Amino acid sequence: MSHQTVIVLDFGGQYNQLIARRVRECGVYCEMLPWTTPLDTLRAKQPIGFIFTGGPASVYEKNAPNIDPALLDWGVPILGICYGCQLLSQLLGGRVVPAAEDTAREYGKTETDFDPSCKLFSGLPDRGIVWMSHGDYMEQIPEGFTVAARSAACPTAAICHEARGFYGVQFHPEVAHTQGGTDMIRNFLYQVCGAAGDWTMGDYKTTAIQSLREKVGTGRVLLALSGGVDSAVAAALLSEAVGKQLVCVFVDHGLLRLHEAEEVEAAFAGRELQFVRVNAQRRFLMWLDGVKDPEEKRKIIGKEFIRVFEAEAKRIGAVEYLAQGTIYPDVIESGTGQAAAIKSHHNVGGLPDHVEFQEILEPLRMLFKDEVRALGRELGLPEELVSRQPFPGPGLAIRILGPVTKNKLDILRLADFIFREEIARAGLERSMDQYFAVLTNLRSVGVMGDGRTYDYAIALRSVTTSDFMTAAWTRIPYEVLDRISVRIVNEVPHVNRVLYDITSKPPATIEYE
Ligand code: XMP
Numbered sequence: 001m002s003h004q005t006v007i008v009l010d011f012g013g014q015y016n017q018l019i020a021r022r023v024r025e026c027g028v029y030c031e032m033l034p035w036t037t038p039l040d041t042l043r044a045k046q047p048i049g050f051i052f053t054g055g056p057a058s059v060y061e062k063n064a065p066n067i068d069p070a071l072l073d074w075g076v077p078i079l080g081i082c083y084g085c086q087l088l089s090q091l092l093g094g095r096v097v098p099a100a101e102d103t104a105r106e107y108g109k110t111e112t113d114f115d116p117s118c119k120l121f122s123g124l125p126d127r128g129i130v131w132m133s134h135g136d137y138m139e140q141i142p143e144g145f146t147v148a149a150r151s152a153a154c155p156t157a158a159i160c161h162e163a164r165g166f167y168g169v170q171f172h173p174e175v176a177h178t179q180g181g182t183d184m185i186r187n188f189l190y191q192v193c194g195a196a197g198d199w200t201m202g203d204y205k206t207t208a209i210q211s212l213r214e215k216v217g218t219g220r221v222l223l224a225l226s227g228g229v230d231s232a233v234a235a236a237l238l239s240e241a242v243g244k245q246l247v248c249v250f251v252d253h254g255l256l257r258l259h260e261a262e263e264v265e266a267a268f269a270g271r272e273l274q275f276v277r278v279n280a281q282r283r284f285l286m287w288l289d290g291v292k293d294p295e296e297k298r299k300i301i302g303k304e305f306i307r308v309f310e311a312e313a314k315r316i317g318a319v320e321y322l323a324q325g326t327i328y329p330d331v332i333e334s335g336t337g338q339a340a341a342i343k344s345h346h347n348v349g350g351l352p353d354h355v356e357f358q359e360i361l362e363p364l365r366m367l368f369k370d371e372v373r374a375l376g377r378e379l380g381l382p383e384e385l386v387s388r389q390p391f392p393g394p395g396l397a398i399r400i401l402g403p404v405t406k407n408k409l410d411i412l413r414l415a416d417f418i419f420r421e422e423i424a425r426a427g428l429e430r431s432m433d434q435y436f437a438v439l440t441n442l443r444s445v446g447v448m449g450d451g452r453t454y455d456y457a458i459a460l461r462s463v464t465t466s467d468f469m470t471a472a473w474t475r476i477p478y479e480v481l482d483r484i485s486v487r488i489v490n491e492v493p494h495v496n497r498v499l500y501d502i503t504s505k506p507p508a509t510i511e512y513e
Contacts, residue, residue, distance in 0.1 A: 003029040003198050003199050003203065004028065004029060004048045004193075004195055004196060004198060004199075005029050005030065005031060005045050005046065005047050005048065006023055006028055006029070006030040006031075006047060006048060006049045006050070006051065006189065006193065006195070007030065007031055007032075007033055007042060007045060007047040007049075007050050007051070008020050008023065008030050008031070008032040008033070008050075008051045008053060009032075009033060009034075009035050009037070009050055009051065009052050009053065009067070009084070010032050010033065010034050010035060010053050010055075011035050011052065011053050011054065011055030011057070011065045011083050011084060011087070012053075012055040012056055012057070012065065013053045013054030013055045013056070013081075013082065013083065014054070014332075015053075015054065015172055015174050015175055016032060016053045016054070017032070017328050017332070017366060017368075018174040018175060019032075019051055019053055019081065019174040019185075020032050020366065021174075021368055021371065022173075022174050022181075022182050022185045023051070023185065023189065024199065024204075024371070025182065026182070026185060026186045026189050026190075026195070026197070027195075027197035027198070027199050027200065028189050028195045028197065028198075028199050029198070029199040029203070030051075031045065032366075035065045035066070035067060036065075039068050039070060039071060042071065043074070047076055048076070048077075048193045048194060048195060049076060049077045049078070049079070049165075049188065049189065049192065049193035049195075050071075050076060050077070050078045050079070051078075051079045051080075051081065051084070051185075051188075052067075052078060052079070052080040052081065052083070052084025052085070052087060052088060053081055053082075053083070053084050054081050054082030054083045054084060054133070054172065055082070055083035055084075056083075057083065058086075058096075058098065058135075058136050059083065059086045059087050059090045059096050059136070060090070060096060060097070060098075060136075065083075065087075066087065066091075067087070067091070069091050072088075072091060072092065072166075075165075076165075077164075077165030077166065077167075077188070077192045077193050078165070078166050078167070079120075079167045079168070079169070079185075079188045079192075080166075080167070080168040080169070081168075081169055081171075081172060081173065081174070082133065082134055082169075082170060082171070082172060084168070085138070085158075085159070085168030085169055085170055086134075086136055086137075086138060086168075086170075088166060088168050089138045089141060089142055089145075089159065089168055092142035092143075092144075092145070092166075093142045093143055094138050094140050094141045094142040094145070094159075095138070095139045095140040096136050096137070096138055096139070097136065097137065097139045098135060098136055099134075099135055099136060099137045099153075099154075106132035106133075106134060106151065106153050106154055106170075107132060107133050107134075108131070108132065108133075109129050109130075109131060109132075109177055110129065110130055110131075110132040110151045110152075110153075110154075110171070111127065111128075111129055111151065111152070112127070112128060112129070112130045112149050112150065112151040112157050112171065113126060113127050113149060113150050113151070114126050114127065114128065114148065114149045114158070115146075115147075115148045115149065118146075118148035118149075118158070118160045118162070118167075119160070119162060119167075119187055119188075119191045119192055120148065120158065120160060120167050120169070120184050120187050120188055120192075121148065121149070121158075121180075121184065121187070122187055122191065123183065123187070124180045124183055124184070125179075125180070128178075128179040128180055129177065129178070129179050130149075130151075130157070130169075130171035130172070130173070130177075130178045130179070130181070131171055131172045131175045131177040131178045131181075132151070132154070132157075132170065132171045132172075133171075133172060134170050134171075137154055137156060137170065138156040138159065138168075138170070139156075141156055141159045142159075142161075144161050144163075144164070145159045145160060145161045145166070146159065146160060146161075147159055148160045148167075149169070149171075154170055156170070157169065157170045157171060158170065158171075165192050165193070167188060167192070169184070173185055176470070201371070201374045201375055201378045202378055204375060204378075205237070205240075205375060205378050205379060208237055208241075208363050209237065209240050209241040212237070212238060212241035212242065212361070212363060213241050213242065215361070216241070216242050216245065216320075216321060216361075218245070219245065219320040219321055219358075220245050220246075220247070220316070220318050220319045220320060220321070221238060221242060221245055221246050221247070221319070221320070221321040221322075221323050221361065222247050222249055222309055222312060222313050222316065222319045222321070222322050222323065222357075223235050223238055223246060223247070223248045223249065223322075223323040223324075223325075224249060224251075224305065224309060224322065224323065224324050224325070224347070225248040225249060225250045225264075225268065225275075226250070226251075226264075226325070226391070226393055227250065227260065227263070227264030227267065227268070227391075228325070228388065228390055228391050229325075229369070229372060229373060229376065229385070229386060229387075229388050229390060230325030230326070230327050230364060230369075230372055230390070231324070231325035232268075232325070232376065232381060232385055232386075233325065233364060233372050233373075233375055233376040233379065233381065233386075234323060234324065234325035234362075234363055234364055235248050235268075235273060235325075236376065236379040236380070236381055237363055237364075237375070237379060238323055238361075238363070239272070239273055240379065244274070246273070246274065246323075247274040247276060247312075247316055247319070248268065248273050248274060248275050248276065249276045249278060249308075249309060249312050250264055250265070250268070250275065250276065250277050250278070251277075251278045251280050251305060251308050251309075252277060252278065252279050252280065252281060253280055253281060253284040253301070253304070253305075253395060254280070254281030254282075254284050254285050254406075254409070255284065255301075255394065255395030255396045255397045255404070255409065256395055256396070257391070257395075257396070257413060257416055257417065257420075258413045258414065258416070258417040259417075260391075261277070265277055267385065276312060276316075278308055278312060280304070280308050283304060283308075284301065284304055284397075285404070285406065287300045287304055288300055288301075288397060288403075288404045289403070290403050291403060291404070292402045292403050294343070294398065294513030295343070295344055297394065297397050297398065297404070297513065298343065298344045298345075298346055298349070298350045298394055298398065298513075299344060299349075299350050301346050301350060301393065301394040301395075301397060302344065302346040302347065302349075302350020302351050302352070302393075302394075303350070303351075303352040305346060305347075305393065306322075306351060306352055306355055307352075309322055309357075310355075310356045310357075313356070313357065319357070320357065320358040320359070321357060321358060321359055321360070321361050322355065322357040322359075322360050322361070323360070323361040323362070323363070324347045324360060324361070324362050325347075325362075325364055325372075326345075326347045326348060326362040326364065326365050327364050327365065327367055327368065327369060327372055328365065328366055328367060328368055329368065329369065329467065329468050329469055330345035330347060330348050331345075331348055331365060332469075333345060333509075334348035334349030334350075342509065343509065343511075343513070345392075345393070346392070346393035346394045347393055350394075368467045368468075368469075369390070369466070369467055369468050370466050370467060373386050373387065387430075389432075389433065389434045389435065389436075390434055390468070392511060396409055396412050396413065396416075397513075398511050398512065398513040399412060399416075399436060399437070399438045399439065399511065399512060399513075400412055400438075400439045401438070401439065401440050401441040401512060401513065402441040407494075408439055411439055411456065411458075411492055411493070411494055411495060412437060412438075412439040412458075414491065414492045415437040415439070415458045415488050415492045415495060416436055416437040418437075418484060418487045418488050418491060418492070419435065419436065419437045419460055419484055419488070420435070420436075422480060422483050422484045422487065423435060423462075423476075423480070423484075426477070426480045426483075428476065428480065431464070431474065432462045432463065432464055432474040432476075433463060433464055433465050433466075433468075433471070434461075434462070434463050434465070434468075434471075434510060435460070435461065435462035435463070435474070436460075436461055436462075437458050437459070437460055437461075437488075438458065438459040438460075438461055438501075438512050439456060439458060440456065440457045440458070440459050440499070440512075442456070442457045442497075443455060443456055443457070444457055444496070444497055446496030446497060448489075448496065453496045454496075455494045455495055455496040455497070456494055456495050456496070456497075457495070457496075457497040457498070457499055458488055458492070458495050458497070458498050458499070459498075459499045459500075459501050459512070460481070460484065460498065460499070460500050460501065461473075461501045461510070461512070462474040462476060462501075463504075463505065463510055465505070465510075468510065469505075470504070470505055470506065471504060471505040471510055472504050473501060473502045473503060473504055476500070481500055484498065485498040
């Protein structure tokens, strides 16, 4: 099936996948390609529009990312965002300069006036908040263009040339902070490019299955299955794509929640899947012994996972591919390309340098969590699995601050179980996206009965989020928090204090390590 295609031309910006996601959200197929892609390749895709992304460079620098200006004569509409806007402007004769301190340079939420007669802003209020992040600005716009938006510091916040279908914005319509940002992208797609909206998650599924089949051929695939949403969706997708060539391997590393290994086994062992459970508690705990640095823990776990998968692959024989349920936030937070490393997700930044597989397959690598869930539904996975809260591959090891021991794992497992049980009892599971207990390394004085205690503090964390890139702490009713706290200090040995975390992401992350 062929679809109208929009090409997102990647100049290295931080939010580029969000642009692609917004285009998908608007029901239009898009491909993100590097700015170095040859013109012939771009033309062969018969795009109905281009979006030039932001990027860290300045257009006036030597060797700054550029494109062959011949592309501008194809009659295909272009939306330039930030760097993409400046590049478009420069190529057409405008002048881009570094903004002087405090003038025209803008970062963060910025009040901006729009010209509603410009197609990009049609149907939107004439004033709104946008997300700015630029140090350069268009001192002079190209001939034939008009200014379509202004902010206090930047007189050229958006430009347009309606006849040619060229638009440029200094700000980022793709980020949630920009009011009406998705509407601007939708206006570009539908009103300027003439999109018909012929793309759905069902199409995504079909294309992904087709390309997995082509890639894998007759090879055998080992899928790292954790029981979480992402790897379950990857399993369902691969199972449809390559059927019996797929073997799902679930590793019990001893860092799982109470009863989790049995639950995962029960959920998958009955399906039409080759399911293997590996008990590897001893080796994980041995390697983690005494390790307190979060990044070191993550790297050890990432490496051990791979070593277990390699051993399994040898046992099974003739396995060429390792498949993982890596999703986009794992990639971006592990620090790829221009983005800074926040934490090494076990399946990305925590991977060892050498892996004994021909290739790693990551069919969900470009999707956000809510898109993964939508794909899971499309694949017919049961709702309780699809809407399950995420659980990180490194498990409880990154929820125990400092060294991990068997004793601490037992404490945390029980506290976490009580937390989850009380949330379920209060009927609040659907009102929070991720919630768990953390064993802080903090010990403090308490009094129990008539005696002094010197025991651990458990932190409770619960967040509400759609994409897990940003999150708000959940307003759990006090009476529920009270019940949880009373039960934890009464039922969990060595805990005498319960804290509730009221920090959003950013500045905190969801997990503690
Ligand atoms: P943070 O802590 O970065 O978490 O705000 C964002 C989301 O990612 C999950 N997470 C991981 N998932 N391997 C995973 O499979 C990891 O190494 C990892 N680290 C964090 C986290 O639980 C949250 O949903």
